[in-house]
Amino acid sequence: MSWTDERVEILKKMWGEGQSASQIAKELGGVTRNAVIGKVHRLGLSNRAEKTATTKAPKADAKPKPARKAAEPKAPKPEAEAKPAAAPASKEVVPARRKIIPANQPLPPQPSANEVSPEALASQREVQKKALKLSLMELTERTCKWPFGDPATDDFWFCGLPTEPGKPYCKPCLEVANQSVSMRRDRRRPR
């Protein structure tokens, strides 16, 4: 694959939206995240807000392992947050990066696990304690995507535990999902 205009456009868009390099790579296909990062740097859009701060720290360190490559630039990140502080006290400052992701995240079928066997529910409940309670943006291919709570409220999150290989859910959530689905199929309600 080559960097056609279209692909570069997608890259720019997604990178601007705060998507990770690996996500972009998957979206584009045929490239690795390294390729994406490399391209990002070549395009010069690695850091979004860079003023006159090319003051390279005079690092004259002695490399313990000068085997070959190097990577120890303690490049300071002067994120100039120029916000017209209108509000009195705003403790929550939204990071420049990381916007809202469209809706291309894999969403699970239905959380409707109203009538599942108590065992499975208990099992899942127990795991809830350990659940990572991830937000939609934090989901990856290896995090359990079982939703908890009401999407319309703040009390909404995803399990986030490591998924079973090849499955979108972790084991306990998978059990609930399966039972829910089989029950639905059988139209049977094991009280």
Added chain:
DNA sequence: CCCTGATTCGC
């Protein structure tokens, strides 16, 4: 271990 971006350098 999973992930993130950053950098180098042979191609």
Added chain:
DNA sequence: GCGAATCAGG
């Protein structure tokens, strides 16, 4: 210009 290998960090 490209991106794998590598590094550094969360």
